Amino acid sequence: MNYRHAYHAGNFADVAKHLALVSVVLHLRKKDAAFAVIDTHAGRGVYDLTGGEAVRTGEAEGGVAKLAGLQGGPSALSTYLDLTSARDAYPGSPLIAAKLLRPQDRLVAIEKHPEDAAVLAATLRPFRKARAETADGYARLIALLPPPERRAAILIDPPYEAGGEFSEAAGAVAGAIRRFATGIYLVWFPVKSPAGANGFCGEVLAAGARKVLRLDVTLGARSEERLTTAGLLIVNPPFGFETEMRDALAPVLPRLDDARADFTWLAGGE
Numbered sequence: 001m002n003y004r005h006a007y008h009a010g011n012f013a014d015v016a017k018h019l020a021l022v023s024v025v026l027h028l029r030k031k032d033a034a035f036a037v038i039d040t041h042a043g044r045g046v047y048d049l050t051g052g053e054a055v056r057t058g059e060a061e062g063g064v065a066k067l068a069g070l071q072g073g074p075s076a077l078s079t080y081l082d083l084t085s086a087r088d089a090y091p092g093s094p095l096i097a098a099k100l101l102r103p104q105d106r107l108v109a110i111e112k113h114p115e116d117a118a119v120l121a122a123t124l125r126p127f128r129k130a131r132a133e134t135a136d137g138y139a140r141l142i143a144l145l146p147p148p149e150r151r152a153a154i155l156i157d158p159p160y161e162a163g164g165e166f167s168e169a170a171g172a173v174a175g176a177i178r179r180f181a182t183g184i185y186l187v188w189f190p191v192k193s194p195a196g197a198n199g200f201c202g203e204v205l206a207a208g209a210r211k212v213l214r215l216d217v218t219l220g221a222r223s224e225e226r227l228t229t230a231g232l233l234i235v236n237p238p239f240g241f242e243t244e245m246r247d248a249l250a251p252v253l254p255r256l257d258d259a260r261a262d263f264t265w266l267a268g269g270e
């Protein structure tokens with residue numbers, strides 16, 4: 001396990017992924033009934049973008065740092081901007097979720113790397129309804145489904161550092177969907193080759209999900225990042241999710257080297 005998210009925190013892929021997470025959690029909060037958030041690859045939970053690893057790659061400079069001064073927009077964007085205003089404490093996905101929980105909701109955040117898991121546990125300690133686990137996210141996901149609340153957002157955000165991780169991730173998502181077909185799944189993936197990404201999406205689709213939206217965010221030609229397209233599969237997106245994400249991304253994309261967002265319904269639609 002060489003991957004450390006501290007080098008990539010706050011980059012353009014995090015911006016798109018975290019906006020989508022905020023949008024989904026705000027949707028779940030529209031009803032009083034409790035919901036669960038399961039974050040299978042949670043990372044440390046908080047990142048100092050002003051020093052260390054973040055400065056060495058400069059990825060946050062090309063991501064969230066470019067949103068400085070942006071205000072308003074749909075609630076997903078304004079909430080994301082509020083949550084990420086401190087450069088020395090950029091919240092990872094589990095901290096974003098923890099901050100949006102109501103008393104009746106809960107978060108389970110799983111991280112395998114012992115050092116990052118220790119920081120995650122400390123980061124989530126103030127949140128009574130958030131639990132950090134040091135474990136394998138894929139195995140725990142299957143054990144945690146279906147959640148008793150029957151309402152859940154599940155973020156699956158692996159590092160894809162090992163050769164077979166596309167298959168492992170697709171298999172885990174497919175298994176999870178079979179156990180809990182009505183969950184809202186956010187599955188991040190890198191688009192390094194169209195064939196690899198399409199194959200991955202095809203494997204997830206084969207699990208039989210009825211509503212699947214794919215969002216690709218591609219940096220503009222001026223970008224010097226190594227990864228220029230970040231993918232997100234949203235299984236069972238809430239009604240209106242695509243419109244909210246289009247509106248949220250509209251003021252964001254021009255600041256990310258004129259990035260582009262492509263939305264494709266792979267199954268179902270609105």
Ligand SMILES: C[S@@+](CC[C@H](N)C(=O)[O-])C[C@H]1O[C@@H](n2cnc3c(N)ncnc32)[C@H](O)[C@@H]1O
Nearest residue numbers: 005041042043092093111112113136137157159
């Ligand atoms: C892309 S990062 C997660 C970033 C985080 N979701 C966020 O948005 O802030 C992937 C994380 O997965 C962890 N990881 C790798 N393999 C894992 C596994 N099998 N189970 C749980 N965590 C794993 C890595 O240590 C790394 O911290």
